[in-house]
Amino acid sequence: MSFPVPLLAAEPELQAAAAALASEYQLPATDTGADFLLELTREGLQLRWRSKPEYQPLTLDYTRGKQAWRQQLGGGKQEAVVRAVGLGKGFRPRIIDATAGLGRDGLMLAHAGCEVWLLERNPAIHALLQQAIVHLQQFHLEQENAEHWSCQRVHMLPPGSLLNAADIQEQLLAIAPHTIYLDPMFPEKEKSAAVKKEMQILQHLVGADLDADSLLPAALAVASCRVVVKRPARAPFLAGQTPSSQIASKKHRFDVYIKQAYPKATA
Ligand SMILES: C[S@@+](CC[C@H](N)C(=O)[O-])C[C@H]1O[C@@H](n2cnc3c(N)ncnc32)[C@H](O)[C@@H]1O
Structure with a gap:
């Protein structure tokens, strides 16, 4: 049996703030004995895996380090995920990243110019991601940079x-997404090449997304133009459905299901 992930203070001075955050995210504010734990530190939230004390707690900070670097220098139109979504002749699709996870792909798409809404069902991952987005946006607002892509295009x-x-019917109608982006967990074999530690944490926390196949018809019903699915290079198609086209990157494949062409960009 798995217990809900609690959100606790890492030090006594942060107890009131941690309790407020736990209430905001409807997470337990007392220890449930779960193997994972969200901790509020002075630097923000971190996700600790208690049965793997040798692992650094997972933190998300898109304002600095490797994560910020990837947003600033990597990416753009060269990224496979951006090419799969397609940015034809100045048109920038509205996208729902419906398996947002740690937000890396979603932020890449926003950085490339798309307006992106992040949707995540795991309450602990949702809290970690939302706090990282709030921190990123505040960082740029404090620098009087409200035009920054994260403030303008990430929701x-x-x-x-x-x-x-x-x-979420109301939100879906209001967004009217051109594109839905899907990257459900794929069950990794124990012996497969070393999965990055943060992916291992995700896999253990959220499990194998055994209902992933149902996401494809749900996404096709909501997106007006296309659905893009990220898969490991040799994984079968989601729901066994052959895509309209594919874009390959080193380790992944982006399967593109096209319903109709994007509208022409208006000047
Ligand atoms: C492989 S991770 C996504 C990683 C993400 N693309 C990134 O760049 O960080 C898959 C995530 O999708 C979430 N997820 C899976 N199925 C979902 C669903 N039906 N609705 C919402 N979230 C879902 C999982 O909880 C997990 O956090």
């Missing part, structure tokens, strides 16, 4: 899933 949806689309 967080409440925790949820396209598989319960009725719960």
